Amino acid sequence: xxxxxxxVAEEMKRGHRGPDAGCxxxxxxxxxxxxxxxxxxxxxxxxxxLGADIGSKRGGTVWDCTDCLFIHRTxxxxxxxxxxxxxxxxxxxxxRIPGILPEAKRRFFRTGRALMILGATxxxxxxVTVAALCRILSRKGHLVAPFKAQNMSLNSRVTRKGHEIAMxxxxxxxxxxxxxxxxxMNPILLKPKGDTVSQVMVEGRPFGDYDVGRYYGEFVxxxxxxxxxxxxDFLKARYDFVIMEGAGSPxxxxxxxxxxxxxxxxxxxxxxxxxxxxVEWGGAFAYALGTLxxxxxxxxxxxxxxxxxNVRGDPSRMEDGARRLEEIAGVPVLGIVPxxxxxxxxxxxxxxxxxxxxxxxxxxxxxxxLPRIANFTDLDPLFLEDTTVxxxxxxxxxxxxxxxxxxxxxxxxxxxxxxxxxxxxxxxKAMKGKVPIxxxxxxxxxxxxxxxxxxxLEGSRPGTHExxxxxxxxxxxxxxSKRVRQDSAVLISTGEPVDGYEIHMGMKVRDGEAPxxxxxxxNESFDEGSVREDEMLxxxxxxxxxxxxxxxxxxxxxxxxxxxxxxxxxxxRDVDENLDRLADVFExxxxxxxxxxxxxxxx
Amino acid sequence: xxxxTSSGAGKTTMAAVxxxxxxxxxxxxxxxxxxxxxxxxxxxxxxxxxxxxxxxQAWACGAEPSVEMNPVLLKPSGGRMQVILRGRPFAEAxxxxxxxxxxxxxxxxxxxxxxxxxxxxVVCEGSGSPxxxxxxxxxxxxxxxxxxxGIPAVLVADIERGGVxxxxxxxxxxxxxxxxHLLRGFIINRFRGDPSLLRSGIERMEELTGMKxxxxxxxxxxxxxxxxxxxxxxxxxxxGDLRGAFMDNLDELLEIARESLDMRxxxxxxxx
Numbered sequence: 001x002x003x004x005x006x007x008v009a010e011e012m013k014r015g016h017r018g019p020d021a022g023c024x025x026x027x028x029x030x031x032x033x034x035x036x037x038x039x040x041x042x043x044x045x046x047x048x049x050l051g052a053d054i055g056s057k058r059g060g061t062v063w064d065c066t067d068c069l070f071i072h073r074t075x076x077x078x079x080x081x082x083x084x085x086x087x088x089x090x091x092x093x094x095x096r097i098p099g100i101l102p103e104a105k106r107r108f109f110r111t112g113r114a115l116m117i118l119g120a121t122x123x124x125x126x127x128v129t130v131a132a133l134c135r136i137l138s139r140k141g142h143l144v145a146p147f148k149a150q151n152m153s154l155n156s157r158v159t160r161k162g163h164e165i166a167m168x169x170x171x172x173x174x175x176x177x178x179x180x181x182x183x184x185m186n187p188i189l190l191k192p193k194g195d196t197v198s199q200v201m202v203e204g205r206p207f208g209d210y211d212v213g214r215y216y217g218e219f220v221x222x223x224x225x226x227x228x229x230x231x232x233d234f235l236k237a238r239y240d241f242v243i244m245e246g247a248g249s250p251x252x253x254x255x256x257x258x259x260x261x262x263x264x265x266x267x268x269x270x271x272x273x274x275x276x277x278x279v280e281w282g283g284a285f286a287y288a289l290g291t292l293x294x295x296x297x298x299x300x301x302x303x304x305x306x307x308x309x310n311v312r313g314d315p316s317r318m319e320d321g322a323r324r325l326e327e328i329a330g331v332p333v334l335g336i337v338p339x340x341x342x343x344x345x346x347x348x349x350x351x352x353x354x355x356x357x358x359x360x361x362x363x364x365x366x367x368x369x370l371p372r373i374a375n376f377t378d379l380d381p382l383f384l385e386d387t388t389v390x391x392x393x394x395x396x397x398x399x400x401x402x403x404x405x406x407x408x409x410x411x412x413x414x415x416x417x418x419x420x421x422x423x424x425x426x427x428x429k430a431m432k433g434k435v436p437i438x439x440x441x442x443x444x445x446x447x448x449x450x451x452x453x454x455x456x457l458e459g460s461r462p463g464t465h466e467x468x469x470x471x472x473x474x475x476x477x478x479x480x481s482k483r484v485r486q487d488s489a490v491l492i493s494t495g496e497p498v499d500g501y502e503i504h505m506g507m508k509v510r511d512g513e514a515p516x517x518x519x520x521x522x523n524e525s526f527d528e529g530s531v532r533e534d535e536m537l538x539x540x541x542x543x544x545x546x547x548x549x550x551x552x553x554x555x556x557x558x559x560x561x562x563x564x565x566x567x568x569x570x571x572x573r574d575v576d577e578n579l580d581r582l583a584d585v586f587e588x589x590x591x592x593x594x595x596x597x598x599x600x601x602x603x
Numbered sequence: 604x605x606x607x608t609s610s611g612a613g614k615t616t617m618a619a620v621x622x623x624x625x626x627x628x629x630x631x632x633x634x635x636x637x638x639x640x641x642x643x644x645x646x647x648x649x650x651x652x653x654x655x656x657x658x659x660q661a662w663a664c665g666a667e668p669s670v671e672m673n674p675v676l677l678k679p680s681g682g683r684m685q686v687i688l689r690g691r692p693f694a695e696a697x698x699x700x701x702x703x704x705x706x707x708x709x710x711x712x713x714x715x716x717x718x719x720x721x722x723x724x725v726v727c728e729g730s731g732s733p734x735x736x737x738x739x740x741x742x743x744x745x746x747x748x749x750x751x752x753g754i755p756a757v758l759v760a761d762i763e764r765g766g767v768x769x770x771x772x773x774x775x776x777x778x779x780x781x782x783x784h785l786l787r788g789f790i791i792n793r794f795r796g797d798p799s800l801l802r803s804g805i806e807r808m809e810e811l812t813g814m815k816x817x818x819x820x821x822x823x824x825x826x827x828x829x830x831x832x833x834x835x836x837x838x839x840x841x842x843g844d845l846r847g848a849f850m851d852n853l854d855e856l857l858e859i860a861r862e863s864l865d866m867r868x869x870x871x872x873x874x875x
Contacts, residue, residue, distance in 0.1 A: 121764040196796075212800075249766035254804030283609035283732035283770055290773025291766060321737025328777075 007039035008092040016081055018074065029072055030143060031177030036077035040065065041092060042101045049109065049237055067182070069143060069238050076108050112236040113600050114147070114271035116302075118246040118262055120287035124278045125309040125337075127168050128344065128582060130245045134176035135583035136592075137241055137599075145185060145235045146172030148245040149228040149265035152190040152198065154374035154410055155345075157181075157543075158486050158501035163204020165189060167377055171345055172243075174572075175579045187231040188224065188260075190215075191374075193410055202227055206482055216258045224260045225268060232269035241599060244271055251294040263299040272598055274305045274334065279318065284308060285325050292329050304598045305334040307590070312339045315589070335590035342578040342585075345377040361386035363559050366401035368424060368443070369393045370415040375408040375503070378440055381546040381571040385556060395427035403436045403559035404428055406443030408543065412475075412506065413459035416446050416467065425468055432470060436536040436558035439470075441504055444529070444539035448473035451506075458506060470537050471530045472512035477505060487542060489517040489528060496550035500542030516540050533558075547571040604749050604756040606729035606786075608770040612761040613792040613820070615656040616827045618728040620860045621869065622663040623853055625724050633722040634660030637711035638675040638730055638744040643828060644687075651690020652676060655828045660726065662846060663853055674714035675707045675743075689714070708743040715752060724873065727754060734777035746778060749785050755872050757817065758789040767791055768804050775812045787872045788815040790864065793822045817872075818864035825852040 011017075020026050020035035027033050044063030045051065051065030070076055083089070083100045117133070119126040130146050137144040146169050155167040165186040173181035183204035190198040193209065200207045200219060210219055235242045250262035250273075258264075266273055275291060277284045288306050295303065306325070308318055315336040322333040367379055369391040382389050392398065406428070409415040419425040428437065439447040447470040456462040457477040467475075486501045492515060516529030516538060529540035536558045546552045548570065605621070607614040618634060625632040634657050645658035651670035661668040670690030678685040686693045686702045688710055696702050718725050733745035749756050758774060760767050771789050778786060789808070791801065798819040805816045827849060860866070 119766075120769060121766040123764060212796075249769055251766060251769035252804065253768050253807050254801050281609040281611060281764075283607075283612075283734060283774065285736050286608060286732060286734040286773035286777055287766055287770045288773065289776055290769035290771065293776065294769055294772055318737055321735065324736045 004039050004043055005092040008037070008041045011037055011039060012041070012081075012084060012090065012092060016078060027177075027179055029069055029179055031138060031179075032141065033069075033072040034074040034077045035072070036081070037071050040068075040071050041080065041097055042071075045098070045101055047101065047105075049105070067238065070105075070109060073108065073143070076104055079104050079107060110240075112143075112239045112242055114232060114236060114242040114244055114266075114269040115599060116244040116246060116262075116266040116269070116271040116273040118250045118266075118273050118275045118291075118303075120249055120251075120275060120277040120284075120291045122248050124276045125307075126245050126276055127172070128340070128342075129274075129276050129307060129309065129586070130243050131172045131175040131344070131579060132583045132586035133243050133595075134172050135579050136587050137243075138175070138177040139583065142240045143238070144176045144241040144243060145178065145239040146176060146245065147184070147232060147235055147242050147269075148186050148247070148261075149232070149268075150188040150190065150224075150247055150261040151186050151245075152192065152247065154191055154372075155377050156189060156191070156201075156375070156503060158484050158503060159183060159204065160486065161204075162485050164201055164484050164503060165204060167345060167375075168245075171575070171579075172245075174575065175583070176243075184231040184234045187227050191410060203231070204484075216255060220258050220260050225264070228260050228265050229268045232265070236269065242269065242271075244269060249291060250299075251291040253294055256296070263295065263302075266299070266302055271302065272304045273299075273302045274307060274598070275303060275331075276307045276309050278310045279308050280310050280312065280339075285321055288325060289329050292331060303331055305332050305594065307334055308336045310339050311336055332591075332594060334594055335586070337586060337589040340582050340585040342582045343383060344575060344578050344582065345380050358383055358389050361388050363387045363403065363556055364401045365389045365403045365405060365559070366392045366398060367405045367407055368419075368428070370407065370409045370442075371418050372410040372415050373407055374410045375441065375543050378407060378543050378546060379405065381552055382556075384571060384574055385552065387556070393422070393424075395423040398424070398427040398431060401435060403556065404431060404438070406437070406439040406446060408440050409442035411458060412442040412445045413451065413453055413463075413465055415442065416451065416465055419446065419468070429468055429470065432537070433535045436538065436555055437470065438555055439539040440545065441502075441541050441543060444541060445475045445504075445506060445508075447471050447530075447537070447539050448475055448508075450474045452476040452509075453506075454478070470535075471532070471539055472510075473508055473530060473539075474510035475506050476509045478507070481505065483507070485521070487519045487528070488521060489519040489542065491550050491554060492516065492518055493531070493533070494550060494554060496548075498542065498545055498548050498551050500540075500544040500547075502541045503543065504541055517542065517545075604727040604729060604754045606733050606745055606749075606756050606758050606774075608732055608734075608758055608760040608767075608774050610731050612759045614728050614759050615660070616856070617759050617790060617792070617820075617860075618726050619656075619660045619663040619827070619853055620857050621873075622660050622726045623857050624860070624866060625726070625873075626664045627857075630724050631666075631722045632664040632724045632726060633666055633718045634664060634672050634728065635715055635718055635725050636673050636728040636730065636744065637715070637748050638677065638707060639673050640677045640679065640730065642678055644676060644678070647690060649690070652687050652692075653690060656728070659828045659849055660728070662850060664726075666722075671714040671717050674710045677702075704741050704743060708747060711743055711748065712751065715748065726873075729756075732774065734774045736777055746782055750782050754785065755787045755875060756785050757787060757869070757872065758814070759792055760789060761793050762791050762819075763793045763795075763822070768808055771808055771814075772811060775814065783812075786812070786814055788817045788868065790817050791819045794819045795822045815865075815868060817869055818860075820863050821859065823856055823859055825856055827852065 017036045050068045053061040054064040056062040117126050117129045151166040153166045156164045157167045157170045160180045163183040169186040170181045189201040192198045196211050247261035277288045318336045448467040449469050451465040453459050482505050489498045513530035515527035516531040519528045605614045605618045639654035641654045643655035644652045645655045647668045653673035657673040658668040676687035684696045730744035760771050
């Protein structure tokens, strides 16, 4: 406590500071944050709008306000400083200080507005619209957070606090300028395990396996609504705007009363809504009008605008139709948005439907398209390089490639069986020593000698499975547990940094191989992955290992024999630039006055 | 007439299945699509060019493909559009500068009337969505044919991307009220899962629109000729002879259709 007071005394003496770009931890919360009070003069304020008691390591409780953004708002900082001056407060222990907080809250603490982006279909462009709005509002100086009540996706990421949320909400948080996305932004994550069963993750942790019937019959009416409400409320208390993303279409009238992803979530968060329609497939006006008119009256009143998205060619040819739609529907068309040619990670495997190859570079990379492929966004950074990445299901194609990647999977045992039955296993083994082969997570587990599943936790029945035998490693599923954590590592071969995250069940129990990475987290250090440089074999649990240039360059150097252009670009920076371009496309096509009006911002 | 609620909804294939169904019962059947926007074309024995979809449907009927089955074929190329009339190149038009709608409509009616006089049944296919309200005055392939020739119509809606009830209802709503009585039914296409999950939605749709649900077609991993530039080639196609392979797949799909659709109701609609 005394050290905090000492820091606060320094801050009081220094006066207003604004964003401290020179600080190595900046921005610790969000882009543009005010750093006047890195240490809070009110700590511990015990105000439950701003923080909460959590259990401490020594027993008892400690006041946790790591999620408080209020003290980093410029108007709040200026007000506090002006009160210090007006009242002549110079001592951080002055008993008048706690009295300033209620007045600051009265003036500046507002519950944020929620806006829901609905899609007429899957792939309507909800995710990118949310990302674009997050970036647009963040650039205007607003504090904004993304939110998706329920997301079905196999592409997830790990938050700083070790929770698992959908990758796309992490991307949207990045668009919003948020440094540390957290589980509130995606409180329910469904990870499909088979055709009808999903693992339900609640607030970043495994909750249980549900089939469709039990999910809608038990989970949604049971804990589901409360989970959505408390997390939406959490974000609304901290941000000016919460931009919500729906799931699929809100007009699925056969499950309408059991929905917590679309109108159900909009009601719980009291959000106005905007409907996004992808015009690419035709029927856009029918999708828009039908969606709107199938909503219940109480929900239709929330719908404040329509966006016609992804127009290729001249957007003005949609104008007549848009005006007619407005007349019939009684809802304004906020914009006709052209196809945005940006490079961003994609939400689901549906998005590479019909597009099984990306890029046109010289290094031809085969990505094995496992039936239960997961976290395939791991491969996205390859598009920064001189590569062509093709998703391959036919083993006969394998010999034509310069590198092979076996990606992650939701079910290693079942996909390993597919590898063997399809002939893919033999095709990959035949390339050993000829081209570099990389296994990531489940793909890495498959590369080993033996996979033991004595309790049938991964496969449908207990068993021991022979792996591809490329590495002398063994994996075992011994208990229903999951490792989820962020890792900072160095590539041992070059000493360069790599960041990644692990999400897996099944642990390596034997390893006769040299490690690929040295992980150095602040509380633990260990070797990770396996490598045989002479045979060009690489394996790791680290998702995101290609994001930073170090490993990407290293891996591709084995493929290219120095021929292709191997870049040094940082993937995060590339994504950030593309988010700006995406926001530009939306900002120039939308009626921004109308949009800000819906958000309650007066011009 | 099979109308689609979007591109790639499965019109071409459903029309072909119905052609096959009628032909197997001994009905002399011809396919027809007034106007086709496609780069996939077929050369008829008379040396005329028509959309690949209509050639495929003609084979399904056991008929020889002819230019009347697709009297207008529009082939986009770069910034231009080649207009094929009655199988022969007629003009090159810049995009945005549309060929004469009335002239094309007259060709379409002439071809349709000729087929009607020679066959017992003409199975028609629409183009894109009939509810593109920005294009209504230029659209000859959908409601214009239906209205002026009194052709009963069925909507084909793809459920794969979701929003299927919205698009069926929205399409029906955007068709002018005086023409809606010709919309007689709808088919939900490419469903994965247990169709009983859809029952409450289907009943509501029938109530709202008066159209009859003719059934739910399951997703089938079978490949057919590309309907238009937006469809993605996917699915199973085996054997060396393309035409034979398409027909084998079509017979397989007809079996599925007979299990999944109310073919007698479809026959009654077609019979007027």
